[in-house]
Amino acid sequence: MxxxxxxxxxxxxxxxxxxxxxxxxxxxxxxxxxxxxxxxxxxxxxxxxxxxxxxxxxxxxxDSCLRAQYLLKLNGLDIELEQRTLQDTDFLMQQMQWREKISEFTEDDEDEIDHFNKEIIGLVKDLEAEIEVALQNEQLEVTADLVRKLKFMLKLQVELELLEEKLFD
CATH class of the missing domain: 1.10.287.110 (DnaJ domain)
Structure with missing residues (x-):
């Protein structure tokens, strides 16, 4: 069904x-x-x-990410269990910078962490908007790459939440 x-x-x-x-x-x-x-x-x-x-x-x-994956699957492109990695070098470099930034946060950086979290939330919303357009235009491979980015961003949000719990609880 x-x-x-x-x-x-x-x-x-x-x-x-x-x-x-x-x-x-x-x-x-x-x-x-x-x-x-x-x-x-x-x-x-x-x-x-x-x-x-x-x-x-x-x-x-x-869930926006699961919904996008499901729409791709309905259109014949199943990326749920794939092992393929993103080929966008700029995004991969940005990932490293974000992870480094997270690893450097301390309990003195509450305002910076909040600002970074808001930045990530905005980027997630931007990716979701791009996914919507790509799906409307039936650009399945483009959508798949955007979903891969979204997955990373959502994981980054979780990491940031865990860091906040560790630092501020």
Whole structure:
């Protein structure tokens, strides 16, 4: 089952998050396994499978990176488990600079860390906008490279969050 069809959403990158959440709640009510507790084993199994599918679809569609990967997959380009690395030398150099910057932060750099975090959030939003345009133009390889960059940026955000916890908790 196509996740977009399951949630009655158009198969596009920018989706209505409120509608996604509301449909998720509605589908969970409809397929929650507890609702089938008095049914036979086959009905229970089908409800469990459908509930799992609804959960997987929601997680995928809610997350911009997973949603972009899923759209690529629907268009015949599956990059989920690939080992291919990004070939953009400038971006790779920027990655090294960002990682070095993170490694040099100390507890005295709270304002700098906050500023850097805001910069990364802005870059993520820019990448998401580029992904939307590339998908609209059916530029699958361009989209794949943008998704690879987005994956890195999201990992960088996590690293920054972990650093903040370590330094300020």
């Amino acid at each position: 196509n996740y977009f069809e399951l949630f009655s959403l158009p198969a596009i990158f920018s989706i209505d998050q409120n509608r996604l959440s509301q449909t998720y709640r509605d589908l969970q009510k409809q397929y929650h396994p507890d609702k089938f507790a008095m049914q036979d084993a086959q009905a229970k199994l089908q409800a469990m499978q459908k509930s799992t599918e609804v959960n997987d679809a929601f997680v995928t569609l809610k």
